[in-house]
Amino acid sequence: MTKHPLILPYDTVIIYDTEYTTWKGALERNWSDPNEYKEIVQIGAVRIETQNFKELDSFSVFVQPVKNPRLSDFFIALTDITQEQVDTQGMSFPNAIAKFFDWSNSFHLYAYGTDADTLRENANLLGISFPFDFSRFHNIREIFRAHGIDDSKYMSSTIVEAFSHMSNRRGHDGLNDARTIVDGLRLLKVRIGKSERNRG
Numbered sequence: 001m002t003k004h005p006l007i008l009p010y011d012t013v014i015i016y017d018t019e020y021t022t023w024k025g026a027l028e029r030n031w032s033d034p035n036e037y038k039e040i041v042q043i044g045a046v047r048i049e050t051q052n053f054k055e056l057d058s059f060s061v062f063v064q065p066v067k068n069p070r071l072s073d074f075f076i077a078l079t080d081i082t083q084e085q086v087d088t089q090g091m092s093f094p095n096a097i098a099k100f101f102d103w104s105n106s107f108h109l110y111a112y113g114t115d116a117d118t119l120r121e122n123a124n125l126l127g128i129s130f131p132f133d134f135s136r137f138h139n140i141r142e143i144f145r146a147h148g149i150d151d152s153k154y155m156s157s158t159i160v161e162a163f164s165h166m167s168n169r170r171g172h173d174g175l176n177d178a179r180t181i182v183d184g185l186r187l188l189k190v191r192i193g194k195s196e197r198n199r200g
Helices: 073-079 083-089 093-104 115-126 141-146 159-163 174-199
Strands: 012-020 040-049 055-062 108-111 137-139
Touching: 012 115, 012 174, 040 073, 040 093, 040 115, 040 174, 055 083, 055 093, 055 174, 093 115, 108 115, 137 141, 141 174, 159 174
Parallel strands: 012 108, 108 137
Antiparallel strands: 012 040, 040 055
């Protein structure tokens, strides 16, 4: 395994993002109202090599929530994911997490935040075993933070703004947001390179 200590310590990793059920005000009250659950509706991911952050493969599935099968208008407006998409293209969470596990192989997985906790919570909610070794999951915010980025100001869909760039992808789509995180890593690599040249 070749080390890339400036950014990521693995040759190949998975960057992923999830979308889950929400309602107006749910974030502020931490989904504490009766019958509010963070049920996964989409898992999006890219497999990348970490030398130049080239995309090697991609993954995206829609998931049919069980506790709240009808998506809220707030969620639909936020994500642009429709009820029809979930009803016709979605699969059960057990099938989705199994598919994601198989696709991920043995690579380490990075998300912008605590998506791993949400995935595991969904498994617990449905009473199924969680297939992943949890030590494979990492928070990519820590990488940006280690290089002076105030990660609290950004989300997976906006991290490129830390480098004075704007994403041309629609946010709150799992696959789009995963790719925007990778864009942020590429911009971080450029910034680090410039800093090293200036020191030299």
